[in-house]
Amino acid sequence: MFELLSDFSWYAGLFHLPWWGYLLVGLGLTHVTIVSVTVFLHRHQAHRALDLHPLVSHFFRFWLWLTTGMVTREWVAIHRKHHAKCETPDDPHSPQTRGIRTVLWQGAELYQAEAANGQTLEQYGHHTPDDWLERNLYTRYPILGVSIMLVTDYLLFGFAGVALWAVQMIWIPFWAAGVINGIGHWWGYRNYETGDASRNIAWLGVLIGGEELHNNHHAFASSAKFSTRWWEFDLGWGYIRLLQALGLARVKKLAPQPCILPSKERIDMDTLRAVFASRLHVMSSYAREVLLPVLREELRCRDGACRSSLRKARRLLVRNPQMMDDRSRGMLEAALDRFAALRTAYQFRERLQAIWDRSATSHDKLLQALQEWCQQAEATGVEALEAFARRLRGYSLQGA
Numbered sequence: 001m002f003e004l005l006s007d008f009s010w011y012a013g014l015f016h017l018p019w020w021g022y023l024l025v026g027l028g029l030t031h032v033t034i035v036s037v038t039v040f041l042h043r044h045q046a047h048r049a050l051d052l053h054p055l056v057s058h059f060f061r062f063w064l065w066l067t068t069g070m071v072t073r074e075w076v077a078i079h080r081k082h083h084a085k086c087e088t089p090d091d092p093h094s095p096q097t098r099g100i101r102t103v104l105w106q107g108a109e110l111y112q113a114e115a116a117n118g119q120t121l122e123q124y125g126h127h128t129p130d131d132w133l134e135r136n137l138y139t140r141y142p143i144l145g146v147s148i149m150l151v152t153d154y155l156l157f158g159f160a161g162v163a164l165w166a167v168q169m170i171w172i173p174f175w176a177a178g179v180i181n182g183i184g185h186w187w188g189y190r191n192y193e194t195g196d197a198s199r200n201i202a203w204l205g206v207l208i209g210g211e212e213l214h215n216n217h218h219a220f221a222s223s224a225k226f227s228t229r230w231w232e233f234d235l236g237w238g239y240i241r242l243l244q245a246l247g248l249a250r251v252k253k254l255a256p257q258p259c260i261l262p263s264k265e266r267i268d269m270d271t272l273r274a275v276f277a278s279r280l281h282v283m284s285s286y287a288r289e290v291l292l293p294v295l296r297e298e299l300r301c302r303d304g305a306c307r308s309s310l311r312k313a314r315r316l317l318v319r320n321p322q323m324m325d326d327r328s329r330g331m332l333e334a335a336l337d338r339f340a341a342l343r344t345a346y347q348f349r350e351r352l353q354a355i356w357d358r359s360a361t362s363h364d365k366l367l368q369a370l371q372e373w374c375q376q377a378e379a380t381g382v383e384a385l386e387a388f389a390r391r392l393r394g395y396s397l398q399g400a
Contacts, residue, residue: 013158022157026164030171033067034209036060037176038236039243042211045128046076049224050240053248061129065138065145067168072134074115077125081114082181083221084124086196092120093181096197100186107177175208184214191228192219192280193287193320202232210236219280220255228255258282260394267371267393269363274395275370279356282395286349286388287318293384294345317346341382348377348385 017025040060043049052060064070078092087096092114095103103110114120129138138145146169153161153168179201188199198218211217213226213234220228227234243249258278264271275282295314313335316328324332336343355369377389 009158011158013154013156013161015156017157017160022160022164025157026167029067029164029168031209032063033168033171034175034207034211035236035239036064036067037172038209038211039239040064041070041072041075042079043224043236043240045072046079047222047253048127049222049251049253051250051252052243056243056248061134061138065142066149067146068172069142069146070172071115071139071142073121073125073128073130073139076128077121077123078111078114080124081120083218086198086218087185093177094197095182095186100182103182103185104178107181108173111173111177176211180208180211180214184212188215190215190318192216192284193318194218194280195320195322197323200232206235209239210234216255222253223255224251225254256281259396259398260391261396261398262394264394264396267367267374269367270397271393271395272363272367272370274397275392276356276366277397278395282392283349283353286352289391290345290382290384290388291317291342291349294341294382298339298342317342317349344380344382345385348373348380 039050040052040057041064044052044057061072064072081090082092082094085091087094089097091097093103093107093110098110149168150162150165153165155161157164183201184199185197186199188201190199192215194215196218198215200215201212203212210226213228213232216226216228216232217223224240225234225237226232227237240249240251244251256277258281259274292314295317313332316324316332316335319328321329336346351373355366355373358366358369361369374389374392378386380386
């Protein structure tokens with residue numbers, strides 16, 4: 001102990017590292033914070049997608065107190081309100097209503113403003129920690145935690161430790177409050193046409209632990225796993241699986257996976273329930289298996305000017321019409337007016353979507369509507385659409 005203390009200096013602390021050593025320490029510390037946010041705050045607390053062992057849960061809570069000063073109830077309430085009021089003026093941090101620059105660069109300020117809204121905390125902050133430590137330490141003295149972290153970083157690494165502390169303090173405000181809430185609703189790719197503007201920004205995976213799969217999360221908010229395509233990697237899910245193997249976590253909810261029975265040909269109530277349960281998967285499959293093949297076929301048969309028009313309309317074919325501006329609608333309508341097969345495929349997509357929108361209708365009428373849709377789709381003469389309709393008949397809950 002004496003030898004260790006003898007190495008202490010007022011400018012370099014206890015440990016003298018090369019520049020890359022400080023970089024690794026910084027990445028390690030901020031990585032633990034990101035895992036704490038995605039596993040504990042987001043998936044465990046806000047959406048109840050998994051249970052955590054009390055020791056693990058409290059470690060994450062303690063670490064977040066040290067590195068962010070965030071109060072669990074405030075974070076959970078704001079995030080739940082975001083889902084409930086997504087892309088509306090009441091959304092605490094939507095770039096669609098507040099502007100991408102505001103959310104990206106002032107995300108922390110938006111968080112603080114909403115955290116001061118007692119009505120938000122009362123309505124959305126239920127079932128969050130309310131023990132003695134939460135009431136008398138974490139909620140009461142949030143600045144104390146980050147102050148302890150500052151002193152610890154300084155004692156360990158001196159002035160370099162102060163720089164590390166500064167990085168820790170801006171990590172979550174920038175990446176979570178700014179990038180995920182901002183770019184995650186502004187730019188990227190979409191697997192599912194949800195009723196909001198959520199996007200996946202997969203190239204940020206290592207830095208934000210699975211939160212980059214934001215569209216997947218909005219499609220299946222209560223799922224403990226965010227990745228849905230084979231090539232997507234959810235780092236947070238990897239940590240959950242590790243905790244599960246150690247007996248420290250229990251997964252409660254995952255996104256529904258469609259079950260398709262090739263031998264099933266009759267559309268019955270089981271088919272209807274399965275299709276409704278997997279409707280986001282169904283619409284995503286429709287885009288890949290019908291719209292894109294029809295579009296590629298049209299591209300092969302057209303001249304340069306027509307191909308340019310089709311390429312411009314490609315993303316609009318799968319976009320939620322409510323998320324289009326007038327210019328985009330005009331481009332899509334112009335393309336559909338010129339290409340009959342593409343128009344047919346798009347119209348059947350809209351008709352299938354309309355069945356979901358009639359969810360208040362009786363089951364018998366919904367079943368009849370789905371049966372008619374499949375029968376008429378199989379008679380269109382559009383090969384990809386006919387194959388999709390035959391495949392839709394095989395949806396079932398029996399193997400789920």
